Amino acid sequence: STLEPSLYTVKAVFILDNDGNRLLSKYYDKELYPSMKEQKNFEKNVFNKTHKADTDEIAFVEGMTIVYKCSIDLFFYVVGSSQENELMLMAVLNCLFESLGQILRKNVERRCLLDNLDGVFLVVDEIIDGGVILESDPQQVIQKVNYRVRHLQSQAVSTVWMNTDSDMSTILEDTDDYRKL
C-alpha cells in the first residue's frame, strides 16, 4: 500500500535527559499513544533502545521510525510512521537541533536547555504545527522566535571553574540561578 499523500509527517517529538526523563514532548497523532502512561512507556522503550547507540541516528521501535540525536546529556527524538520518508524526519530533527544550538549558543545541554525552556517550546512550535512541518530552515526559525538566551554568564563562570574544580563549578552555577529565581 502506498502512503496516503498528506502533510501530517511527524507523529511525535520529544527531548529526554540522560536518565530517560521527559523534558519536553509533543504527540501530534492523538491515536498513537492516547494516554500519558502509554506515551511515557514508549519514551522509555525508545530511550532504552537508543541511548547506548547514541551515534546511530535512526531506529525502528514499536512499529515507528525514530530519528534521533544526542548532545552531552540530552536526547532529541522525532517519530514518524514506518512508511515515512526518513529524510523528511531527519530534516525536522536537524532543524530542531541546529535552531536550539543557535539560541543556546552551542550549549546544548540539559541545564542550559531548562533555563531557556520557554525558548525551546517556541522553537518546537515554529518547526512543527500539529504534525505538519511548518519550517525546516533553522535561520528562519531563529528569526521567527527572536529569543534572547538567559543565564549564560553562569556558563562562562562554570567554564572557568571547570578547569580547576568541577564539583564547585556546578554548585556555583546552581546558586547563581537560585538567586535569580
Place this chain on the structure above:
Amino acid sequence: MSLFVEQICQLLGSGSNPFQHLEKSAVLQEARIFNETPINPRRCLHILTKIIYLLNQGEHFGTMEATEAFFAMTRLFQSNDQTLRRMCYLTIKEMANISEDVIIVTSSLTKDMTGKEDVYRGPAIRALCRITDTTMLQAIERYMKQAIVDKVPSVSSSALVSSLHMVKMSYDVVKRWVNEAQEAASSDNIMVQYHALGLLYHLRKNDRLAVSKMLNKFTKSGLKSPFAYCMLIRIASKLLEETEAGHDSPLFDFIESCLRNKHEMVVYEAASAIVHMPNCTARELAPAVSVLQLFCSSPKAALRYAAVRTLNKVAMKHPSAVTACNLDLENLITDSNRSIATLAITTLLKTGSESSVDRLMKQISSFVSEISDEFKVVVVQAISALCQKYPRKHSVMMNFLSNMLRDDGGFEYKRAIVDCIISIIEENPESKETGLAHLCEFIEDCEHTVLATKILHLLGKEGPRTPSPSKYIRFIFNRVVLESEAVRAAAVSALAKFGAQNDDLLPSVLVLMQRCMMDSDDEVRDRATFYMNVLQQKQKALNAAYIFNGLSVSVPGLEKSLHQYTLEPTEKPFDMKSVPLANTPITEQKTEFAPVATSKLPEKPGPTRQDIYQEQLAAIPEFQGLGSLFKTSEAVQLTEAETEYVVRCVKHTFARHMVFQFDCTNTLNDQLLQKVMVQMEPSEAYEVLHYVPAANLPYSQPGSCYSLVRLPEDDPTAVSCTFSCTLKYLVKDCDPNTGEPDDDGYDDEYVLEDLEVTVADHIQKVLKPNFAAAWDEVGDDFEKEETFALASVRTLDEAVGNIISFLGMQPCERSDKVPENKNSHILFLAGVFRGGHDVLVRSRLALADGVTMQVTVRSSDETVVDIILASVG
C-alpha cells in the same frame, strides 16, 4: 556561610532540574502576579513556562483552576514583551481543551493576526484557529483568506496549515478558500508552496479529475520545495494506482524524472514510490534500484537505512533486481547501526543463493544479541522465508533457531521463533524429531503461557506419531507438576492424545490422568476426568470424535445457540448440528515485512466474516426462519471492472435455502437508482421465493439487494445450477454537483453475467487434525470409490489445486503440498455437507501422461457420497 551550605544542600537534593519538584498548586498561586501592575514580563514568563512544563509532564488541571489561570493569563496581552506574548499563544493552545470560555481571547488574537507586528501574526493565526469552531470560523473567514495570500511567508504558511487542520471540522467553509490556496501555491517561498499544495490536495482528493489537473500543472511548473516534490510524487503514485494507468503515463515519467532531482529526499521518495508500485517490471525498477544502491554507501545513517529498507521491499517481489546490490549490502552487514545491518542481512537472505546461506547465518549469529527485539523478529521471518525457499538447509536453520530460542528475548521474538520451527517441522517431516526436541527443551523453562500451550498442543498432535512417543511423556507431565492452570490443562489434553493413539502407553497415561484428577484447578480436573472416561472405553470412534478432532463449530455461534436454547424450554436435546461451523482459519497469512508494525491489539477472536453476515441477514424480516447460516461464499464479480454499475454477489447457503446478496455500486454521478433488484432465472428446479430490493442507490454509495431461493427438495442431488441475472431499477437523473434528483424516473435494466452455484457452495470446510482417526470414525457404511482420468492436467500440483477448489473442502495433514519429484500423491479432504453430514474424501493421484485419480468418499449419509462422486464425474 552555613546558610549558603544549606542552600547548596537543597539544590543538590533537587538535582539540577529547576522544574523537577514543581507543585501545581504553588505554581497556580504564583500565577496571581499576572494581575499585578505593572506587569513583570520576566517573572510572568517564568510562571507560564512552569505551567506549560507541568501540562507537558501530564499534570492534571481541573476545569476550575485551569479556567482561573487562563483568565489571569489574558491580562498579559497588555504587555509588549515579545517572548511573553508568544508564550501566551502557546498557553492558549495548550489549555484550549481544559479551560472553559477560551474564546474570550478571540478579539486579542484577531487583533494580533491583523496587526503590524509580523512576528505575532503567524503564531496568532495558529492559536486562533485552535480555539475556533465552524460558526466562529465564518466570522474570521475574510481575515483567513487575506492571510493565506499574505506576502509574509510565515503568515501565509500559518494560515494554510491552520486551514488544513480545520478541514476535518469545517470542510464547507475551508473549501471556499481554494482560489487563495491556488495563489499561495505559486509563492516563491518553499514552505508556502508545500503547505498550499497540501491544502489543495486535501480539498480536492475526492475529485480525481481535479487532482489530475493539479498534478499536471505543478509537475510542469517546477516547484522549488523538496517537500512539495515529495508530496507531488505521493499524489502521482496514488493516482497511478487508482486509475491503474500503465507505466507509459506521464505521471510515471514525472516520478522517474524525480530520480534525477538534486535533493536526496526527493530522489529517495521517487525511488520508494516506484518500488511500491504494483506490477513494476525489472526494467522499470532498475533506475530506482541503482539510486538506492548509491545511497547504501552514504555517510548518513538515515539514508543508508532508508535505502536498505526499500531494497528489502524490492527483494520480496523481485529478488533478482537486487542481486546487483549484493556487494553493497554485504558491506552494510558490519554497519555500526544494527538496524541497518539487520535489514542488509535479511535482504541478502532473500536474494542470496543456497550456497551463501551458511555464511550469512554465521554472520547473523555474530550480532544477533545486539539488536532490538523488533529486528530479531525480522531476522526470524527472513529465516522462515529462507526455509521455504531452500528446504534442504533446514538442519542449519533449525540449529540456529534453537540457539536463538535459548537467548533472552521478549514474547514476540520467542513466538516468531516457535512459529518458524513449527513451520519447518510441517514442511520437512525428517526434521520433526529434532524440532520437537528443541521445543520440549524450550517449554522446560518458558514464561509465556501462550507459547507453552501452543507447543503442548503440537506435541499432542505430532508426538504420538513419532517412532518413540514415550520420550515426550516426561516433558509433558513435568508441565502438569510445575506450571500454571492454563498450561496444566493443555498438558492434560496432550497426554490424552498419546493414550488414545498408543496402546502400549495407555496404562501409564491412565495412571497420570488419575493424578491429574486431584489437581487444584477445576478445568484441569474436568479435562482429566473427561479424558479418563473416554480413554477407558477403548473405542476408536470415541477417541476420534472427542480426543483427536474436537468441536468444529464456531464458538460465538455455539454461545448464541445455547443461549437461544435456554430461552425456549423444550424436551428436545440440544442439537449440535444447528450450530454454525467455524470457518477454518486460512492456514497462514504471509507476514509481509514492513518492518512490521508489531500489533498492539490483543489477539482476541473477533466475529468472523460469516458471523457478521449472519447478523446482517437475521435483521431482514424476509429471512426469518431459515435456520443458521451454513456457508458464505467469496464474492463473485458479475460485471466487468469500470462499468456504469458494479455488482458482485455473495452466496449464503442455509439448510434448505440460499440467499444471494448483490452488492451494487452506482458509478454514474448524474443518476440516482431506486428499487434496485437482481432478477434471477434458474436453469434447474430452484425456486426464487422473494426479492428484497435496495430502496436507493445514490452515486458511489454501495447498497445491497437480496434474492431468496429454495433448494429443490425432491431432488437432493441437484446441487449445481446456473442463474441468468438482470439488474432492474428505476433511474432518476440528478444534478452531478448537488445530487438533487428529478421527480420523475424511468425503469431500466442491465444484463449481468451468469451466476453459478456449485457443489462447493454446499460444503463447509472443516479441518480434521487427525484425518485417519476421522476416517475410522465415519466408517465405511456408505463408502464409494471411483477412478477418473484427468487428461488435461499436467502436474500433480495442478490436480490437487483443482480438486480442492472444485469441492471446496479442507485439505488435511498438509496433503495439499505435493512433495517435489514424486509421481504419486494422496490428498485428504474434509468437510461438512449442508444439513450437517460429515464428508471425507481420500484421493489417490498418479502421474502418467495425464493424471489418474482414484476418489474414495465416506460420509454419514449415502446421498452426500453420491452427490460428491456425481459432481466429480
